[in-house]
Amino acid sequence: MDISVKFAEEEADSPGGYGSYEVKLMDLKTSREQIIAQSIVFSFYQKRVNPDYANHLIPSIGISKEKIVVYFYDCINDVLLESSEMPYISADGAFVKPTIVALWLVLNFKYFCSGITKGIKELGFTSGFVQIVQEKLKYYNEVTAPCESRDDIKEDPWTWGVPPEKDEPAEKLDDFNKLGPWEKP
DSSP: OOOOOEEEEEEEEEOOTTTOOOEEETTTTTHHHHHHHHHHHHHHHHHHOOTTTOOOOOEEEOOOOOOEEEEEEETTTTTTEEOEEEEETTTTOOOOOHHHHHHHHHHHHHOOOOOOHHHHHTTTTOHHHHHTGGHHHHHHHHHHHHSOOGGOOSSSSOSSOOOOOOOOOSSSSOGGOOOOOOOOO
């Protein structure tokens, strides 16, 4: 995987069934530190597994129920960039096209991202992260996994309301290359 994604989490205010279940949605600002931490580690990971990338300005995406935010971190130049929060669904339920295009560009960063600009390098802008962790920087350079494995998570990863019903596929498909068009029964 080339992109790091962090979903803003939900916290229960009171226990109980869904009838008495109050949910406090944590917005992207609340999850900001975690997303930044994940962005930094993921950039080091990508540098390790993809040393041939033209640049190491690696994106991470934070997603809430209504908005996304994008962070880019370059572990070689110690530069952290943050977008503003962008709504992806309008009040009338339609997709916000500029946000969807921005998301598409981020997902295809290998083709569209040219890295840190000459101006940023000349001005010496850095996040200061490398200076803060100077003594432990070798551990970041040796990162072997981008973030926690989904297998290690004990709680239910579904955070968007009532979980979907568990269902079995109508037929088992061993080879997706043999998938044909839908046919009416």
